[in-house]
Amino acid sequence: MNKISKLIISTMIIIFYLTNSYANEDTKLKIGLLIPISGENYELGQSITKAVRMAMKDINTDKLEIIIKDTKSDPATTLKSANELKLEGINLTIGPVFFESLKYLDEIEDMIFLSFTNQTIDLPKNVISSGVNSTSQLNTIKKFLEDNEIDNTIFLIPKLNYEEELKKSIKKSRIKISKTHFYEKEPTKLTNQIEKITNYKIRKQNLEDELYRLENSNEFNKEKKIEQLKMKYTLGDVRFNSIIIADFEESLKSVTTSLLYSDVSPKDKYFITLNQWFDKSLINEKDIQPIYYPSINKDNFEKYKLRYQLDFEEEPNHLSLLSYDLVGLVYYLSFKNNFDLSDINKIFKRKNSFKGKIGIFDIKNNEINHRLNFYKIENKELIKIF
Numbered sequence: 001m002n003k004i005s006k007l008i009i010s011t012m013i014i015i016f017y018l019t020n021s022y023a024n025e026d027t028k029l030k031i032g033l034l035i036p037i038s039g040e041n042y043e044l045g046q047s048i049t050k051a052v053r054m055a056m057k058d059i060n061t062d063k064l065e066i067i068i069k070d071t072k073s074d075p076a077t078t079l080k081s082a083n084e085l086k087l088e089g090i091n092l093t094i095g096p097v098f099f100e101s102l103k104y105l106d107e108i109e110d111m112i113f114l115s116f117t118n119q120t121i122d123l124p125k126n127v128i129s130s131g132v133n134s135t136s137q138l139n140t141i142k143k144f145l146e147d148n149e150i151d152n153t154i155f156l157i158p159k160l161n162y163e164e165e166l167k168k169s170i171k172k173s174r175i176k177i178s179k180t181h182f183y184e185k186e187p188t189k190l191t192n193q194i195e196k197i198t199n200y201k202i203r204k205q206n207l208e209d210e211l212y213r214l215e216n217s218n219e220f221n222k223e224k225k226i227e228q229l230k231m232k233y234t235l236g237d238v239r240f241n242s243i244i245i246a247d248f249e250e251s252l253k254s255v256t257t258s259l260l261y262s263d264v265s266p267k268d269k270y271f272i273t274l275n276q277w278f279d280k281s282l283i284n285e286k287d288i289q290p291i292y293y294p295s296i297n298k299d300n301f302e303k304y305k306l307r308y309q310l311d312f313e314e315e316p317n318h319l320s321l322l323s324y325d326l327v328g329l330v331y332y333l334s335f336k337n338n339f340d341l342s343d344i345n346k347i348f349k350r351k352n353s354f355k356g357k358i359g360i361f362d363i364k365n366n367e368i369n370h371r372l373n374f375y376k377i378e379n380k381e382l383i384k385i386f
Contacts, residue, residue, distance in 0.1 A: 028065040029339045031330055032085040032093030034101075034113070035323075039072040044097065044319065050312050051320035052094075055327035063339055064331055071096050075103035082108055091344045094326045097319065102127050112344050114326055116319055120367070121165050128348060128366055130326060132296065132358070134166055134246075136370040137274050138173035140294035141244060144374050144385065145175070150270060153242045154197070155180040156255060166246055178240060185251060194258040203234035203263065210235055234263040242270035249279065256288040266290055275372070277318050283380050290378035296321070297373055298384065300357040325356030333363075 033052060035045040052066055067088060069081035078101040085093055091111045096102060099117040106124035115123075118131030145153060155177045157166050163182065170177060183193045195201060211229055214222050229235070243264075245255050252273055259271070272292045276282060278301070282291065301321060308316040332354050333347055341347065345366075352363040360371040374385045 027063075027339075029063055029334055029341065030065050030067055030088060030090050031327075032082070032090045032095070033066050033068045033323075034071050034078060034081055034085075034093055034095030035068065035097055036073045037068065037070045039074070041073045041097070044317055045070075047317040047320040048097070048323040050308070051316065051324040052327055054308070054311065055324045059328065059331050061331065064334065066094075066327070071101050073098055073101060075101055078102075079104040079107065082111070082113070086111055092330065092341055094323065094330065110344070112348060114330070114368075116322055119162070119165055121168060128368055130322065130361075130368045132275055132322075132370055132372070134162075134169035134274065135172050136372055137294045138169050138175050139369070140372040140374050141272055141292075142173055142175040144272075144292065145242065147386075150242050151176070152178050152240045153244060154178055154240045155244045155246070156197075157182050157246045158185055158251065159183065160185075162246075177244075183255070185254075187254060190254060191258045191261065194255070194262050198238050198259070198262040198264050199236070200234065200262040203236040203238075207232055207235035232263075238264055238269070240269065242272060244272045244274075246274055248274070248276065249281070252276075253285060253288070256285075256291070260287060278382065282377055283382065286380060289380070290376045292374065292376045292385075294372040294374050296358040296370075298375070298382070304357055321357060325358050325361070328356055329354045329361055 033048075035048050036042055037045040037049070049068065056064070056066065067085060067090060069085055071078040071081060078096050082093065082105060086108060093111065093113050095113065095115065096105075097116045099115070099119050102113070102115060102117070102124055105113055105127055108126065111126055113124075113127045114130045115127050116131055117123075117129050118133040120129045120133050120135070123129060144150075153176065155166075155170065157163055157180060159182050167180075170180070181193070181197055183190055207229060211226060214226050214229070219225065243259070245252060247255055256266075256271060266288055267290075270292060271288060271290070274293060275295045276293050278295065278298060282288075285291075301318075304321050304324065305316055308314075308320070333352065334341060336352075337347060348363060348366045350364070354361040354363070358370060359373065362369045362371065376383050376385055
């Protein structure tokens with residue numbers, strides 16, 4: 001082979017590699033976004049879209065492209081949109097938002113969906129729950145109990161559709177629970193159940209018996225003792241030191257009110273609940289304080305809300321913060337894998353951690369858990385414990 005032929009071949013090889021190099025630089029990794037942009041939940045979809053735009057602006061990369069498809073919060077529409085994303089070569093999608101929308105997604109192979117749901121039971125095998133699930137919350141409560149050497153904890157769970165989810169999380173978190181009670185939401189039934197759980201009638205009878213005994217005794221200074229007893233509602237302690245209440249908003253207040261009626265005070269026993277998303281109405285409920293709960297990083301949440309309001313002149317939905325973090329998570333994992341998501345199933349099986357605004361995302365075995373903060377409300381003030 002003469003020198004000219006060799007030069008031509010060498011030049012062709014260089015051009016080939018340079019062309020491929022530029023092509024790879026220009027190639028964008030496409031990620032799906034399945035959200036309701038029409039239908040009854042379209043406003044939530046708009047909030048998520050805006051948060052995703054914020055995230056993409058902050059990441060500032062030309063290697064990532066988000067392709068949005070409508071779910072209409074409907075399982076059939078979700079499946080149709082997911083198939084459209086797959087036809088575009090997409091194998092990783094943020095969304096859907098609601099658990100009900102996941103119904104048919106197991107029909108799609110070689111594709112992973114990072115759903116906003118916090119439910120972990122009965123998920124299709126290609127769906128990863130990215131919401132703040134109950135296991136993450138119980139892990140945080142467990143840390144608080146252990147740090148403060150609090151034992152004899154009981155768990156109150158309403159008879160609703162997340163009983164099994166909480167049972168699974170109790171087992172998975174290995175939190176020490178002395179007894180679990182399932183209660184009715186109807187006020188009269190609830191009050192009767194709380195009375196039984198707290199042995200209210202026995203403790204009330206104990207007080208009446210002791211008053212009767214003193215009144216008919218010759219004990220020294222019995223008048224003062226009787227006066228002190230008459231200031232009480234019951235006599236005798238309950239068989240727990242802390243109580244976890246898996247409820248929210250007005251239903252949570254109904255349970256705590258029933259506990260107060262049964263003479264169980266948060267001043268004497270720890271009242272703990274699940275993530276309340278910084279429900280401001282709890283600040284004014286001084287009678288049920290202190291009350292404790294796990295949640296996301298509040299400082300980051302407030303900064304995010306302020307920026308969102310400045311950019312869009314409206315309040316963000318708290319799920320939009322999750323979407324902001326999920327874009328960051330996807331970019332982080334893509335970067336770690338040189339923007340090659342061809343083996344998508346292995347990526348979420350490997351152990352990884354990502355620090356988002358919500359907190360730290362722990363990824364392993366196709367699961368996402370969150371390292372949360374822990375707060376208490378006392379004297380009408382929200383206080384971060386850790």
